[in-house]
Amino acid sequence: MTEVPILKIEHLGHDYGKFQVIDDISLEIPAGELTALIGPNGAGKTTFYNVVSGRFPPTRGRVYFNGQDITGRQAHKIVSLGMLRSFQITNIFPELSVRENVLIPLLLHHHRGFALFRSLGREKKLYREADEVLDKIGISHYADRPARELAYGDKRLVEMAIVLARNPRLVLLDEPTAGMNPEETDRMITLIKQLAEQFGTTFFLTEHDMKVVFSIAKRIFVLHQGGLLATGSPEEIRTNPQVREAYLGGETIQC
Ligand SMILES: Nc1ncnc2c1ncn2[C@@H]1O[C@H](COP(=O)(O)OP(=O)(O)OP(=O)(O)O)[C@@H](O)[C@H]1O
Numbered sequence: 001m002t003e004v005p006i007l008k009i010e011h012l013g014h015d016y017g018k019f020q021v022i023d024d025i026s027l028e029i030p031a032g033e034l035t036a037l038i039g040p041n042g043a044g045k046t047t048f049y050n051v052v053s054g055r056f057p058p059t060r061g062r063v064y065f066n067g068q069d070i071t072g073r074q075a076h077k078i079v080s081l082g083m084l085r086s087f088q089i090t091n092i093f094p095e096l097s098v099r100e101n102v103l104i105p106l107l108l109h110h111h112r113g114f115a116l117f118r119s120l121g122r123e124k125k126l127y128r129e130a131d132e133v134l135d136k137i138g139i140s141h142y143a144d145r146p147a148r149e150l151a152y153g154d155k156r157l158v159e160m161a162i163v164l165a166r167n168p169r170l171v172l173l174d175e176p177t178a179g180m181n182p183e184e185t186d187r188m189i190t191l192i193k194q195l196a197e198q199f200g201t202t203f204f205l206t207e208h209d210m211k212v213v214f215s216i217a218k219r220i221f222v223l224h225q226g227g228l229l230a231t232g233s234p235e236e237i238r239t240n241p242q243v244r245e246a247y248l249g250g251e252t253i254q255c
């Protein structure tokens, strides 16, 4: 029996008004496979994520998550099915502590109201869960610090903790290492690999840093001018002449 792909996209297209941004994208991602979506600036990567995650309904095509047709569903409903995403720009509550940043999605996950937030002292179980998530990410030592005080790379780890708190099956990461220094980038690469291996989370990420892409992804999709140009292993993509031409002006992809 063939396994149902965690994500299946059929002929997906999206227009902003009259401007066609992505078109006729079809792809499948098996559960557990680390996959990347690459392409030059403006190729439509973020738009693709926005449409897949329900931020905008697609203009054309269908999206299946774990065999279920989720085309046009609202973003929060898609989240509750287990597909989460991070944003290209860091998205945390700077004034809250790192632990509180993780408690919010946990409250939502367990369908508890925000009123409870004030009496969280009694919510020991949620605290424990939050601390477990921070442990997974390796930032429990920052639990009581206001998120705004953290270095940029650590803030992005908090964002990862917020995503993982909801126990996702599929995580769409939009440029998870953007703006990071080499050390922070290496830490993020190791973390993504570890999380995928230990918890079976499927990660599908966009990246400009080819070092990250080639060291994480088992399979790469290349987006060019809104359409899918190529699919393959890192080696196939690295040596694909069409990709080199379209994506990097004919130069060999460096990593
Ligand atoms: N809300 C919007 N309304 C109109 N046009 C948009 C909107 N968002 C993006 N675009 C346009 O759609 C195209 C694709 O943008 P998108 O952000 O999806 O690309 P990207 O591949 O994520 O680029 P980058 O690598 O710079 O993040 C661009 O030409 C962009 O200007």
Ligand SMILES: [Mg+2]
Binding pocket: 045, 046, 047, 088, 174
């Ligand atoms: Mg983008």
